[in-house]
Amino acid sequence: MDDYYEKIADYLDGEMSEEEKVRFIEALASDKELALAFKVYRTIEEEMPLLEKSKVQNEALKSTLQSLNKQYFELETPQPAKVIPLYAGKVFKILATIAASIALVLITYFGFFQPKNNIQVLANSYFKENLQHLNQTKSDPADTLQFGIAGKIKKRNTAQDSLQLGISAYNNQDYNKALKFFQKIYKNHPELSEAEKYSGFIFLATKEYDKALQAFENLANIKNTPNNPGLFLQALTYMQRNQVSDKQKAKQLLEQVVNNQAEGYKEAEQWLKKF
Numbered sequence: 001m002d003d004y005y006e007k008i009a010d011y012l013d014g015e016m017s018e019e020e021k022v023r024f025i026e027a028l029a030s031d032k033e034l035a036l037a038f039k040v041y042r043t044i045e046e047e048m049p050l051l052e053k054s055k056v057q058n059e060a061l062k063s064t065l066q067s068l069n070k071q072y073f074e075l076e077t078p079q080p081a082k083v084i085p086l087y088a089g090k091v092f093k094i095l096a097t098i099a100a101s102i103a104l105v106l107i108t109y110f111g112f113f114q115p116k117n118n119i120q121v122l123a124n125s126y127f128k129e130n131l132q133h134l135n136q137t138k139s140d141p142a143d144t145l146q147f148g149i150a151g152k153i154k155k156r157n158t159a160q161d162s163l164q165l166g167i168s169a170y171n172n173q174d175y176n177k178a179l180k181f182f183q184k185i186y187k188n189h190p191e192l193s194e195a196e197k198y199s200g201f202i203f204l205a206t207k208e209y210d211k212a213l214q215a216f217e218n219l220a221n222i223k224n225t226p227n228n229p230g231l232f233l234q235a236l237t238y239m240q241r242n243q244v245s246d247k248q249k250a251k252q253l254l255e256q257v258v259n260n261q262a263e264g265y266k267e268a269e270q271w272l273k274k275f
Contacts, residue, residue: 007024007034008037008038008041009041011024012041118274119239119242119247119250119271119274119275120239120240120242122239122271122274123236123239123240124240126236126267127204127205127236127240131201131204132205133171134167134170134171134198134201135167136164136167136168136171137160137164159185159188159189159192162181162184162185163181163182163185163192163194163195165181166178166180166181166182166185166195166198167198169181170198170201170202173205175202175205175206178198178202179199179202181195182195182196182198182199182202183195183199186199193219193222193225196215196218196219197215197216197219197229197233199215200212200215200216200219200233200237203215204236204237204240207240209237209240209241212233212237213234213237213238216230216233216234216237217230217234218230219233220234227262227263228262228263229262229263229264231253231256231257231260231262232253232254232257232262232263232264232265232267232268233264234253235249235250235251235253235254235257235268236250236264238250238253239271247275250275251272251275254268254271254272254275255268255272258272
């Protein structure tokens with residue numbers, strides 16, 4: 001059996017000479033065991049990469065398993081034939097290999113991809129629907145120069161203008177330009193916490209998760225901010241990154257959000273049901 005798979009691998013990898021290829025193809029036509037082993041090898045080779053795509057769905061898995069079942073387990077009614085114990089033993093090994101392959105598909109899907117998809121899909125969908133495009137406030141032309149009390153001139157709020165320019169760049173996915181606006185604003189006007197929050201959004205969009213976590217931690221540490229979204233956004237970042245221990249960190253943060261009734265607590269309540 002091992003010799004079969006070595007030959008199959010050599011054939012598929014193009015490591016056979018032309019003469020060896022001809023002999024192998026002839027053997028496939030005449031040797032039922034080799035032909036079945038070839039099907040098993042190709043099935044594993046072709047089906048497993050499908051599970052490596054982030055959009056694996058249950059129906060796809062079901063279809064894969066049904067396909068394997070049809071190909072290898074719904075065998076035709078056997079014709080009367082001479083019983084050869086050695087052949088039966090080889091068939092058993094082949095079927096055992098198929099069963100192991102199906103088990104590997106199940107373990108790979110349910111043990112790795114499915115849990116990961118659950119929280120990442122939630123986080124990615126939330127980002128796309130709520131954070132990928134920001135609302136803008138139109139500037140009031142009459143606000144350029146105004147006469148205040150005792151005829152004093154009030155200057156235009158340039159920080160707010162810069163914030164709107166940054167938002168415009170963000171919506172156009174010009175993230176480098178937007179980040180320059182937001183970082184400069186937050187440095188000169190730390191009271192404008194939106195600038196730090198929007199910087200975090202940029203890092204989420206560019207998948208720079210460590211920087212996003214730092215921005216949202218800074219946001220969470222700002223005192224006297226009603227319904228501070230910092231904790232919720234940190235949890236969102238952990239869910240999107242989804243490295244080892246990130247799921248537990250996200251869960252703990254979401255629980256804090258719910259307990260504090262902070263911004264995002266309704267989503268947090270729903271997401272916690274998925275953990």
